[in-house]
Amino acid sequence: MKAWLLKDFGLENLQLDDVPTPVPSAGELLVKVGAVSLNYRDKAIVDGLYEPAMIPKPLIPVSDAAGTVVATGTGVSRFKVGDRVNSTLYSRWIDGAPGPNEPDYCFGAPLPGGLAEYMIIHEESAVRAPDSMSDVEASTLPIAALTAWFSLMEFGKLQPDQTVLLQGTGGVSIFAAQIAAALGARVIATSSRDENLAKIKLLGAHEGINYRQRPDWDKAVLELTDGKGVDLLLDVAGGNGLNQSVAATKAGGLIAQIGFLSGLQATLDVIPLLFRQTTIRGIAVGHRASFERMNVFLNQHGITPVIDQVYSFGEACQAYAHLARGPFGKVVIKVAE
Ligand SMILES: NC(=O)c1ccc[n+]([C@@H]2O[C@H](COP(=O)([O-])OP(=O)(O)OC[C@H]3O[C@@H](n4cnc5c(N)ncnc54)[C@H](OP(=O)(O)O)[C@@H]3O)[C@@H](O)[C@H]2O)c1
Incomplete structure (x- = not known):
């Protein structure tokens, strides 16, 4: 062959x-x-x-x-x-x-x-x-879609009345926007490019933040969420930006640590993590049972x-x-x- x-x-x-x-x-x-x-x-x-x-x-x-x-x-x-x-x-x-x-x-x-x-x-x-x-x-489907699904649904147990933040408009975040929007959750997306924010809104994101224009994007998230932060955040960037992810997530909220696009190491400020009682979970795509559940959902909601x-x-x-x-x-x- x-x-x-x-x-x-x-x-x-x-x-x-x-x-x-x-x-x-x-x-x-x-x-x-x-x-x-x-x-x-x-x-x-x-x-x-x-x-x-x-x-x-x-x-x-x-x-x-x-x-x-x-x-x-x-x-x-x-x-x-x-x-x-x-x-x-x-x-x-x-x-x-x-x-x-x-x-x-x-x-x-x-x-x-x-x-x-x-x-x-x-x-x-x-x-x-x-x-x-x-x-x-x-x-x-096997990596990008399943990573998005596992983060949102298996780890995040996202509910329709909750808000999720997605970083960037890469493969994982696009699938996450489609899945979270189909569930009925509120989706806030970040991107370095306004044209990509426009595209991800067409796929279901409700609000967009340009993280080049707003390097303090965590504050922009708080402005959109009455100062509370999001219920769940999918972090694909890694690096020291993890501190901003903690700040952008509500007290008792969840961070799915997925990627390392801006750094393999992070210096984490421990006190804000403790005060906000944030859970950070490393994500490694997902298991077969989750893949099978995802396919049922994708089919039911006509997600392409x-x-x-x-x-x-x-x-x-x-x-x-x-x-x-x-x-x-x-x-x-x-x-x-
Ligand atoms: N742990 C796992 O199971 C798992 C599974 C899949 C992927 N990953 C990892 O997750 C990351 C994303 O994967 P992917 O397949 O979605 O990658 P991708 O399709 O290559 O996505 C890249 C996008 O990420 C965004 N980005 C880059 N730096 C950023 C930053 N500092 N802040 C916010 N957004 C940033 C950019 O979006 P804009 O152009 O819109 O700015 C870029 O277009 C990679 O590190 C990958 O290795 C991990």
């Missing part, structure tokens, strides 16, 4: 090659890949910035994939040939609390990923792809993923370059025509 192989760090070392088509072992599915979508993680892996010591080389990269089961190993009972499935990032995290070593079994690094004509997924880690979505659409551009299988490097430029919506690579 044809597969893109990351032979060394750097986009120039991502190369299309011929490799043996994998054969499913007991409990595994052989899936003809329909489409994959890119996340910040995929780019960080190629750039050698994401846990470089745990990246095998060569690696078939990309964690988000959707396709059709074409063969099954012995003992498979959850799926049959012809079913459409999604990959899940944390391939062994089925439900409940995570195990201590979930990152060792991430699909797309260190395990081989989906940027190939065929991929192997264990039947326990596969999720049925929504019937209402094409493979191109479904390929956007926002896709910026679809590339062909041969254009994988252009797709990575597009991700680096900052799309509005997901960047997808259509593997099977």
Whole structure:
């Protein structure tokens, strides 16, 4: 089969090659890949910035994939040939609390990923792809959508009468705006660009704050919430901005710590955290059971993923370059025509 192989760090070392088509072992599915979508993680892996010591080389990269089961190993009972499935990032995290070593079994690094004509997924880690979505659409769900869903609904237990703040207009925040708005919650979005605030309002956000024009965006949030702050905040920026997130969240409120776009370290002012009794929870995408619940919700509410551009299988490097430029919506690579 044809597969893109990351032979060394750097986009120039991502190369299309011929490799043996994998054969499913007991409990595994052989899936003809329909489409994959890119996340910040995929780019960080190629750039050698994401846990470089745990990246095998060569690696078939990309964690988000959707396709059709074409063969099954012995003992498979959850799926049959012809079913459409999604990959899940944390391939062994089925439900409940995570195990201590979930990152060792991430699909797309260190395990081989989906940027190939065929991929192997264990039947326990596969999720049925929504019937209402094409493979191109479904390929956007495993990381960005599930992270948004898990943060809002499993951790945040967001209610329709509550307010949530979303940082930036990246893949996670766009899905979060769509999901929270469908639930009926009030959504405040931040962005560095007014045009992106206008776009995310069309998807359901009620108010927008330009965090370049308002570097004191936490105060802008308090102005919009009668000085109280939001019930739930999805923090994709990380770094010392976490102190502003604490300030923008109500007393007893919740912060889902998702990303690290502005820094891998944070110097946290402890006293405001204590006074406000804030809960900060690290988020690692989500488990399979949550993915399945999310798909029911997406279907019920007719939520369609926002896709910026679809590339062909041969254009994988252009797709990575597009991700680096900052799309509005997901960047997808259509593997099977
Ligand atoms: N923990 C997890 O499970 C998990 C899962 C998915 C993603 N992540 C992480 O979450 C982050 C976002 O992921 P993504 O896929 O949504 O990325 P993305 O699509 O690349 O989003 C990037 C957007 O984030 C916004 N941004 C950048 N710096 C910001 C800042 N200082 N304050 C507020 N917004 C800022 C920008 O929005 P504007 O252009 O509108 O300003 C930018 O367009 C990444 O760090 C990613 O690695 C973590």
